[in-house]
Amino acid sequence: MSKRQVLPALLLVVGAAMVAATVGVGVAGSATKRVAAGHALKGGTLKVNQANADFDYVDPQLAYRTDDWIMLFPTSMQLVSFREKAGAAGSQLYPEAASAFPSVSGDGKTYTFHVRPGLKFSDGSPVTAASFQRSWERILSPKMGSPLGVNLDLQHVVAGGEDFLEGKTQHISGITAKGNTISFRLVKPNATFVSILSMQWFTAIKADTPYSSTGLNVYAAAGPYYIASRDPGRSTVLKRNPYYKGDRPANPDQIVFTPNVDTNQSLLQVKAGQSDVDLSYTPPTANADLAKQYGVNKGRFFVGSTSCVNYMAMNNARAPFDNLNVRRAVNYAIDRPAQIRLLGAYAGRRTSQVLVPGIPGYKAFNAFPLKGADIAKAKQVGGAAITSAPTLNVVHTTSPASTNRAQVAEFNLKQAGFKVNDQPTPATNYYQVIQTRGTTYNFVTNGGWCADYFDPFDYLNVLFDGRKLQPSHNNDYAYFNNASFNKGLDHAASLSGSARAAAYAQLDHDLMAKYAPVVPYLLPTNDYFVSARTKNWIYSSYFGGPYLNSLTVG
């Protein structure tokens, strides 16, 4: 080697040595990190990934997203809740912190609960009625800057809510807590009130928990677990509540969440046992292989239903969709199986109704073809109204999946004889465009709804009560407003028990059979893959995810 080669060669050797040394360190490190084999049902650390996501808040009065609630459920103790059971049993409310379901006054406006004695927070302090009063105050307090409390118009549900929200009172006058008894005085009778209380917002929280507009990261919880640490963007750790004496499962010693993982890397990590499950589902392209290799719902790959329904909406306030026959024609023309095929394997089930299985009042029926488009029938039903219809402005977001969906839908619409004007819209602006009254869109391909609470009111009344139409931010972006249907909604909402379920089943049927304001096409499923050591999978259709406290590792 000549002299002038010595220096660069030396540098090359040093560089290679650095890389090799670091890899060597890694090998040694990995050997020490391997988990010892074991088969105990209880114990261990459940490692949970969140592909491309993190909890926005872990404060129960600010958290709202589905993954927030899946994480919070093991920490929560509510007056009424769902049991960690699969299927229909898991969709039934039971009194958790309450000793029984509430007694309701004759006028239907006062609900009284008695909190079971002996319940404790993770710091050993007792759970009392004031713990549930505080959760309402925190969600409606202006000091929390909580936009979420007003989402469901909660300030108009409980008496005094509006004044409290406006900062005029120290407490919500309609809620009284004394010892273990809490009473809610409502503004008007509300058959959904008990269902509303099942939301994670209304978990027990210590009565002296401060208001915090940024949200608390750690706090005493009364459920089987509590949040031991939270480092946004890095990790969230749940540990067992040592004072929890109830019968809810608390299998792992701790549950560790790692956010913002790349979705493909996350799958590899679960396959390799470096993580146990991803809360953000599996990559759609992997589902077919996973199903082939592990089977469906047989131990590793799970497909579960959700409380969501996907639909395409027609603007009922504008021509041509102010004509029932045209709306019905579109329902015949849209190829539902083709739409679902676009989403990959195990994406969901076809539907032509709005209510979803598991919701009280759900009764399966097919108002429109589920096996594919019926273009001939569409043309027959729509008749001349289709050929004379103005060009349809079809709005969709610009994502690849959304664009594909729109292209297939537009193909079907053209087959039926419509003229189509494709209008891709950025996702950040999409809902602003379609939810503003007077919008010029005719047809949207991205639409749907997931329940906030397990009640048909949260679908039919929230989405199709035309009297609630406002200048902007309308959930009823089909702009459907029918006096007769509205009357039926009022009637159904005033009922309870089986009569209520029957009334909503009829409304669900009538909505599509008589009015067809939207094109429901998909009951989406959530797909999960778990590590080889993860057992005892119990799925919640309400959350669309597993009960994490039930899972076992090791």
Add this chain to the structure above:
Amino acid sequence: MARFIVHRLLWALFLFFVATVVTYLIFWVIPTDPAALAAGKSATPADIARVRHFLHLDEPIWRQYLRFLWNLVGHGSLGTSFVNRQSVDAMIAKDAPVTASLVFGAAIVWLTVSIPAGILSALHPRSILDRFSMTFVLIGISAHPVWIGLLLSYLFGYRLHLTPIAGYCNFFPGTVGAQCEGPVNWAYHLVLPWITFMLLYAALYVRLIRANVMETMNEDYVRTARAKGASEARVMVQHVLRNSLLPVVTIFGMDLGIALGGAIFTEGVFNLPGIGHEIIAAYNGADLPVITGIVVFATVCVIVFNLIVDVTYGFLDPRIRL
């Protein structure tokens, strides 16, 4: 020299001002409503108005900008996130060391690889080593970091179990909730990200160094040095490398500044909770304060490293100061 530095500092301040104004203006023209996003799906117009006021979005853009500047200059605060209401300063303070770990570590690797490879290639053009280097350059420039990252983690992480598939460990122990920490785990988790991140830069640097060295070796002063009997080592170190590596110093400073602003792809693939990771999440949530904060941080990085390069260059080559 003092005048030169003051001039550069004033220019840096102007750049900073322009960058923040442009970021604000871009967000102003994007047709999105962060208040509506924050308020949720069933909010009434009154609810949205309440949230808009809470987030100060009901103020004119110039007042929002002045509020931002005042908070930055007067209180050293970059504001709070619209999405999770965390302090942007705290987010960046937490993310920056991760990105710095990636960038500085990768920089050491890419310099360690590219300097000798570039010099050897220049000394032996069209040799096997040179052709190997040029193939490496072609791959490094052509292959996307996401593809390289996924490939490496599949091979070394999933198949061979030599490295973690993804993840990050803090260098310093004691972080609340951390599942792994310490220098060994830190380096272990960064091996693949370093390699992935350095490939593009190493390829570019090999090419740059090779060309510079070849050009410099043909300079008259090199021929003169050899004619005067200077040793080959002295010619290489004192004449060839000193001159041919000057542009590398410039580009290295700029690259470091830019990379610190967010190594988006590498951080994404390997789940490194750094600046790049944060800005993608902020973009998805239309989280203006976080995006602005990161732009400010990236701008400061670029300006500071440019300044360092300018001043260093001024010392190395006095003609620059003229």
